[in-house]
Amino acid sequence: MRIEIVEGDITVRPVDAIVNAANSSLLGGGGVDGAIHRAAGPELLEACRELRATKLPDGLAVGAAVATPGFLLPAKWVIHTVGPNRHAGQTNPALLASCFTESLRIADGLGARSVAFPAVSAGVYGWDARKVAQLGIEAVRxxxxxxxxxxxxxxxxxxxxxxxxxxxGIFRQALEESGGGPG
Incomplete structure (x- = not known):
């Protein structure tokens, strides 16, 4: 499995699946979540509402993942995962690692050969980008x-x-420290 670090906009990546750093409601939000919902079009919100009405009435649990079509995105699928929120006391690194692992399990089940991840839980959820990079790369490997x-x-x-x-740059350094360049 190759690992690459890309600076840019996840919504335009030519991959099979992109991962959305979603909130548990799956109904959109700010940051990466909002950008993905805007780029995918209103059908993505409808698909998420359908998931909430059927399989996930209580929302998506922290560390879990679920897929929807990508709709207007170049990616065929969006894999939604809910990262732990440090500000809410969710400080267990295993929950963060689970976001990456469970997203890859979903991707494998879909037959995806390429997946793009954002920095899940960095930013408004309060996790340090260095820790996210380390845990994410370790989980993928x-x-x-x-x-x-x-x-x-x-x-x-x-x-x-x-x-x-x-x-x-933080993710590139973490990749180098984890055993070298692309995996």
Whole structure:
């Protein structure tokens, strides 16, 4: 599994699936979540409302993931995950790592070969970008070594798509420290 760090806009990435740093309501919000909802069009909100009305009446749990179509996005799917909110006392790193692992499990189940992640829980949820980079990269590398039921993962490329040069630099450094360049 290759890992690449990209500075840019996740909504325009030519990958099979993008990961949305969603809130538990799945009904849109600010930051990456709002940008993805705007770029995907109103059908994304309708698909999320349908999930809430059927499979997820209480919302999506922290660390879990669920997929919808990508609608107007270049990506075929949007995988929504809810990162832990440090400001709300959610400081368990395993919850953050689960966002990456569960998103990859969903991607594999969809047959996605390429996935783009944002810096889940960095920003308004209060996690330090360095910790997010470290945990995210570790989780992706660990998943590549142990996918569901011993099968080879479908996902071949993971991009961490960061909006700022500073955050992209933090992720590049974490990737180098984790064992070198692209995985």
């Amino acid at each position: 660990a998943y590549a070594g142990r996918p569901l039921e011993g099968e080879k993962p479908m996902v071949e490329l993971v991009e961490f798509v960061l909006f700022s040069e500073e955050t992209a």
